[in-house]
Amino acid sequence: MGxxxxxxxxxxxPLLMSLDAAYLDNAATSQKxxxxxxxxxxxxxxxxxxxLRSFYDLSISATDSYENSRENVRKFINxxxxxxxxxxxxxxxxxxxxxxxxxxxxxxKGDRIxxxxxxxxxxxxxxxxVAQTTGxxxxxxxxxxxxxxxxxxxxxxxxxxxxxxxxxxxxNVTGSKAPIEKIISTAHANNAxxxxxxxxxxxxxxxxxxxxxxxxLAFSAHKMLGPMGVGVLYGKEDLLxxxxxxxxxxxxxxxxxxxxxTFAELPHKFEAGTVNAAGVFALSSAIDYYNNVGIDNMxxxxxxxxxxxxxxxxxxxxxxxxxxxxxYNHSGILSFTIDNVHPHDVSAVLNQDNIxxxxxxxxxxxxxxHLGIRSSSRASLMFYNTEEEIDKFVQSVASxxxxxxxxx
Amino acid sequence: xxxxxxxxxxxxxxxxxxxxxxxxxxxxxxxxGVNPNCGDDIILKLRVDDGIITDGGYxxxxxAISQASADxxxxxxxxxxxxEARRLAEMFFGMIKGTASDDEIEQLEEAGALKDISHxxxxxxxxxxxxxxxxxxxxxx
Numbered sequence: 001m002g003x004x005x006x007x008x009x010x011x012x013x014p015l016l017m018s019l020d021a022a023y024l025d026n027a028a029t030s031q032k033x034x035x036x037x038x039x040x041x042x043x044x045x046x047x048x049x050x051x052l053r054s055f056y057d058l059s060i061s062a063t064d065s066y067e068n069s070r071e072n073v074r075k076f077i078n079x080x081x082x083x084x085x086x087x088x089x090x091x092x093x094x095x096x097x098x099x100x101x102x103x104x105x106x107x108x109k110g111d112r113i114x115x116x117x118x119x120x121x122x123x124x125x126x127x128x129x130v131a132q133t134t135g136x137x138x139x140x141x142x143x144x145x146x147x148x149x150x151x152x153x154x155x156x157x158x159x160x161x162x163x164x165x166x167x168x169x170x171x172n173v174t175g176s177k178a179p180i181e182k183i184i185s186t187a188h189a190n191n192a193x194x195x196x197x198x199x200x201x202x203x204x205x206x207x208x209x210x211x212x213x214x215x216x217l218a219f220s221a222h223k224m225l226g227p228m229g230v231g232v233l234y235g236k237e238d239l240l241x242x243x244x245x246x247x248x249x250x251x252x253x254x255x256x257x258x259x260x261x262t263f264a265e266l267p268h269k270f271e272a273g274t275v276n277a278a279g280v281f282a283l284s285s286a287i288d289y290y291n292n293v294g295i296d297n298m299x300x301x302x303x304x305x306x307x308x309x310x311x312x313x314x315x316x317x318x319x320x321x322x323x324x325x326x327x328y329n330h331s332g333i334l335s336f337t338i339d340n341v342h343p344h345d346v347s348a349v350l351n352q353d354n355i356x357x358x359x360x361x362x363x364x365x366x367x368x369x370h371l372g373i374r375s376s377s378r379a380s381l382m383f384y385n386t387e388e389e390i391d392k393f394v395q396s397v398a399s400x401x402x403x404x405x406x407x408x
Numbered sequence: 409x410x411x412x413x414x415x416x417x418x419x420x421x422x423x424x425x426x427x428x429x430x431x432x433x434x435x436x437x438x439x440x441g442v443n444p445n446c447g448d449d450i451i452l453k454l455r456v457d458d459g460i461i462t463d464g465g466y467x468x469x470x471x472a473i474s475q476a477s478a479d480x481x482x483x484x485x486x487x488x489x490x491x492e493a494r495r496l497a498e499m500f501f502g503m504i505k506g507t508a509s510d511d512e513i514e515q516l517e518e519a520g521a522l523k524d525i526s527h528x529x530x531x532x533x534x535x536x537x538x539x540x541x542x543x544x545x546x547x548x549x
Contacts, residue, residue: 340424344446344471345415348531361447374469375447404472405420 005304006297008384009033012289021354022389027172027200027333027380028358029222032286039285040227043278051277052251052268066277069284070267076287077217078208079234083266086233086240087280091199092122094218094233095166097270098195099126101243102216107163109135114157114192116141116149116167116178117370121363123166123197123218136163145371146324147176154179154186162192169201173362173378174323175306175333177201184213193239199223204331205299209234221279226286230279233270240266247272298383302332305381305390309334312394313379317408318401322376332381335362338397341404343377349403350377353396355389414528415472418521422476428486429479432465437548441541443533448474452541456549459489471534473525478538480518490546497539497546504532 010016012033016023023031043065051062070082079085088094103126107113113127117140131138141157143149158165165187167178180196187194193215198207202217203224209217214234221230235243245252245263252272254262263269290298310327313319318339324330338346343359350357358378361368368374379393401408435453442449448470455463464482468475481500485493499516502508506526513520525535 342469342471342475344448344531344534345473348471348528349415359446403415405415405417405424 003300005301006293006383008301008386009293010384010386013384016384021356022385022392023356024379024381024385024389024393025356025358026382026385027223027378029228030203030225030382031384032225032227033289035285035289036225036227036282040278040282043281047281048278050274052275062277065281065284066275069280072284072287073232076207076290077202077234078210080210081237083237084209084234084240086235086267086270087275088218088231088233088270089229089276090222090231091197091218091220092231094231095123095195095197096126097233097246098216098218098235099130101246101270102193102239103127103130103164104133105244107131107134107136110161111136112139112159112162113137114139114141114162114165116143118143118147118171118173118176118178118364118367119166119168120172120197120199121365122199123168123195124366127164127166127195130164140366141165141167142370143176147171147174147329148324149179149183151179151182154182158183158186158190158192160190162187162190164195165192166195166197168197168199169207170204170331170333171323171364171367172200172333173335173364173367173376175200175330175335175380176323177329177331180212184215188213200331200333204295204302206295215239221283221286224283224286225289226283227279230276230283232283237266240270243270245269245272249273251275293383301383302381303328305383305385305387306330306332306334308387309379309381309390309394312390313397316394316398318406319397322371322373333378334380335376335378336397337373337376338400340406341400343375345404346377346397346400349400350393350396353392355393355396357393414524416521418480418518419472419476422479422518423472426475426479428465428482429467429475430465431467432463435463435465437545439541439545439548441537441544443470443474443537446471446534448534448537450474450478450538450541452478452538452545454542454545456490459491459549461485461488461490461493466538470537471531473522473531473534474537477519477522477535478541480521481538481542484517484519485542490549493542494546497543500539501536504536 049059049062051066196217198219202219217234222228249272307327322335347359437454450468499512
């Protein structure tokens with residue numbers, strides 16, 4: 001294979017084969033290959049029973065499928081142990097788990113929490129809550145208009161009283177990669193931990209939590225070819241070990257008395273109630289798909305498509321692409337504005353041309369305000385997209401201003 | 409409904425060259441209207457004297473439909489009594505629901521250019537933002 005660009009593999013995705021539209025909203029959710037859809041159904045057809053509870057063969061098979069899936073996730077991000085892989089509902093619930101459990105027990109008045117200004121609300125609002133509850137100070141780390149965080153800004157924000165730093169590996173607005181190695185090493189030098197939002201990075205680029213020395217990493221199955229309703233929290237074992245449970249109830253206990261309880265071992269301590277075993281099984285199938293095609297191959301194709309789209313989009317008059325002028329720092333995400341046209345009108349016009357893109361604030365209102373805009377349109381790519389789809393998209397974008405009554 | 413045809417001249421003209429997107433002198437009623445899902449946001453200001461809307465203006469940010477609709481609305485209600493304005497608002501809501509008669513749509517004058525919104529559920533909230541804000545202001549008059 002070498003450095004050649006792989007085929008789009010569209011035949012693996014039933015919705016892409018039947019949809020008469022260009023799906024360019026992959027940062028919101030990816031499409032699902034047959035193997036994932038089949039796995040979800042297969043669990044209910046062959047394995048359905050409540051895992052982790054009972055001692056009959058069927059339940060043991062369900063437990064095995066659940067725990068084998070955990071091992072598959074562990075390998076995918078190179079965690080040390082399956083104890084470090086907690087299944088949740090989505091990346092948002094993973095981050096909330098850390099905020100309520102680690103945050104509320106480790107942060108106190110006088111401490112500082114640092115949140116990158118480019119965060120999705122899901123890695124911002126939980127930290128606002130921890131700051132409000134504990135009286136800690138909330139400091140926002142600011143990037144420039146290309147989405148770049150300078151070393152000076154990192155050093156300014158991460159101080160000896162900092163306890164937590166929250167940052168996305170890749171921004172869902174600009175596609176910029178944050179300097180997470182620098183942020184993590186600076187945080188660790190100040191005895192702080194880092195909450196990484198991997199929702200946009202884990203699906204598109206190889207993740208190695210040991211190499212990163214990551215403390216916490218959250219991501220969602222549905223953005224990486226898997227089903228909706230499953231998220232992952234990676235946490236270092238020694239951190240998770242000391243944290244109190246987040247949700248309490250079934251399956252997360254060791255023993256229960258009327259006035260007290262002791263809790264199950266990791267990771268089950270954090271998986272209260274019946275789990276989404278079918279969804280986890282389907283996520284494991286999505287990871288198999290990644291391993292078969294090769295995430296590096298997918299990333300190379302996505303970089304190729306991003307560059308292809310960037311070159312055309314950025315040349316359209318009155319179109320402003322947000323973030324870096326280097327297409328390789330967009331990771332498939334191209335947010336843009338069109339002079340004097342509201343993004344909702346842009347997406348309405350594109351919808352009529354059978355193109356699916358996102359419009360609005362992308363759940364990152366403070367970031368857009370920091371960039372001096374209220375809302376934008378966003379196209380986001382996946383390896384299964386094609387040059388033809390991008391051409392169609394670019395042509396439609398180029399027609400918008402005329403349609404809205406502007407004379408150019 | 410096809411969006412390509414939907415953005416007709418009446419709508420694009422009111423969006424690009426709004427007559428009432430401005431601060432007015434001595435407003436005595438003011439209200440903000442927001443569509444939290446899409447971020448459309450207008451602040452409507454009226455001058456009401458003896459039950460008559462003598463002047464009105466709005467400022468805000470939003471899609472062409474929300475902004476043009478507010479502008480067309482003010483064209484229609486300035487100089488009319490609050491009762492008449494409310495009657496027009498109800499006609500407009502009826503038009504959006506697809507229940508207004510041709511005669512009622514005619515009374516809405518240029519606002520009738522938005523009648524096809526009734527076939528575009530995703531954009532209904534944009535079209536009615538100004539009118540709902542007006543309706544809420546009249547409650548306070």
